Amino acid sequence: MTQLIDKRNLDYDRLTEVADAGAFLDETARVAESVHHTLIAEGSKVNRFTGHLTELRVEGAPALAERARDGRPDGEYIARAKEYLASVAEAIGFASGEPAEFEADPKVMATSEGLRVVSLQQVLNGIEVWGMAPKVWLREDGAVDRVVGDTASVGVDVPTMPAVPPEAALTVAAAEAAEPRTVESPFGTDELPALDVSAGFSRLTHQALNAQPMTFDQGPFDEVIPARLVYLYMGDEVRLAWSFRFSRDRGAAQYHALVEADDRTADPAAPQILYFQDLTSHVIAGRVFRRNPAESTFDRAPFPLPLTDYPTEPLSKPLPGFPGDWTTRTNGHVATAGNNVLAVDGATRRSVEIDVDPEGNGVFDPEPDTPEQFVTNIFFFCNYMHDFFMTLDFTEEHGNFQTVNVTGLGKGADPVHAFAHPGPVIGTANMATPADGSAAVMNMGLVARSGRHTANDADVVFHEFVHGVTNRLVGGLHDANGLRELQSRAMGEGWSDFFALTTRNFFQDRERTVVGNWVVDSDQGIRQRPYDDRYPGGFGDIGKGPGELPDGLDYTKIHNVGEIWCAALMDMTRRIGAALDSKQRGYRVAWQAVVDGLKLTPKNPTLLLSRDAILRALRDLAGDKVTEAEYPAVRRAAWEAFARFGMGFDAFCPNASLRGCRAGTQLPPQGHED
Structure with missing residues (x-):
């Protein structure tokens, strides 16, 4: 997958524009007093691009009223999550009086240990704020445990009506999606020919309200083309944009485009593409x-x-x-x-x-x-x-x-x-x-x-x-x-390699550490290095290429960054097995923690956010998959694995891009809760 156009200013540091980290944490303490329970924020868990916290831990939040034995409907968890997020918005990074509006996924997930997860989407004027989709974790009794994921400040002065007609924006986006391209995969390259989009596109559905989506006919693409308005947080500004998705060549190539829709465009008849991404996962797959x-x-x-x-x-x-x-x-x-x-x-x-x-x-x-x-x-x-x-x-x-x-x-x-x-x-x-x-x-x-x-x-x-x-x-x-930012997409590759290998290694005495070796007829497989205990890359290498790393290693590419995540998960699995003195139990605990962690992970996560979700999922397995006596050793094993790959307690990254990743090897201090 390739980021072909991205005009966001990912080097923008909003935190320095609004306050220093100390003042930010003081605000969290003030909000905690107003809600009458403890809020825990860490300066290392701030997305500096948005200036907002990516994690707010909660202790002592009130539970919902008792329910009958048949459980609590999803609507109660959703209402509590939205209400709670509004009450602590200033602790996360919203200014006083600044809009902090969210819509909820109607389905509430539950981890294997009963933690409820409400997925939210930030909106304003009924329009999605693209990429800002936090999750709220709640205990079974409705008490909030944590708020994780990205949000952004969007002022009330943003436009609500497009100055660019959707047809004009679609013409520009479709022309880009129709370009001939070379598709790279671990197996080699394929050539996508150009498509003819000169006939244009007809609306199939129309908007009853400005915030509602519409569809256009598919033209030369595989499927009808969905279109909707979104707000795109650019760093130093927020733009109203038209969002389109394209699919071609039996779904083998998929693209997402955001085209300017507000009155800041120089020419409404020929708007600019603000963001264009190749969403395709070109991997190796009786x-x-x-x-x-x-x-x-x-x-x-x-x-x-x-x-x-x-x-x-x-x-x-x-x-x-x-x-x-x-x-x-x-x-x-x-x-x-x-x-x-x-x-x-x-x-x-x-x-x-x-x-x-x-x-x-x-x-x-x-x-x-x-x-x-x-x-x-x-x-x-x-x-x-x-x-x-x-x-x-x-x-x-x-x-x-x-x-x-x-x-x-x-x-x-x-x-x-x-x-x-x-x-x-x-x-x-x-x-x-x-x-x-x-x-x-x-x-x-x-x-x-x-x-x-x-x-x-x-x-x-x-x-x-x-x-x-x-x-x-x-x-x-x-x-x-939910896996669209560069680190997020890399983890998609890493999770996939992890399960492809571990589902088979469970039954094997000799651990298999290469992927795709049979299908490409090469002992080396299709990754840079085997996923053994000598795997060389780490979190601090992300964004660096062959000129900065030895032996031709390259962590500027999505699949290669995903290797770091897979290597860390495989090391975590080995260490948990050693802590439990059982390979089989180690695999089973690791798998459940990873799947539960996926449910807890917000959209467009960093490796560090996903690390924290797995660690929390492990904590919830204490008393079930592992005993309370075994848990400290299991937790330490997981932290040691992440620290081995530069994702220790002191690791940091400013956002989910490949820029500014700083390795850390420390374990959490005594008494720190995951």
């Missing part, structure tokens, strides 16, 4: 290969697999409808199509279908290295990951991928549409994840230089599937669009 043709035999596996085949621990309580059938029987046939996954041949758009006997028995038995086998294998891999993450509480209510949600929670109608293409595809492998209720699309293709197919490699399919999980859990169910 009888089946359970890993890949080099590391597993081509054998029968039951569809679905028994839960005992998974590395996660048995569920403490049953989940309705789980584990469900992977296939659906129709007129004596089953196909690579079920509630979780629809897998088809990318050329024919057909699934693999077989006959079953009267009792419903049948076997997908394709020949290796055939289109039918690729489709069957991608179907197996995607269903495996669906069930794996179900056991870690990525369920229907949290936005998982299913056609029908038997609990009635979540939106359903969004299985993974997995395409196994007979030849190469753009980026070789990719996955697009829209909001809950819209199907995710995965594309797997042939690696030209090796002649091997990504649908046969668990590294690739698992990696891509995890992109869907992280986009939904961090982004929220409303738009699954």
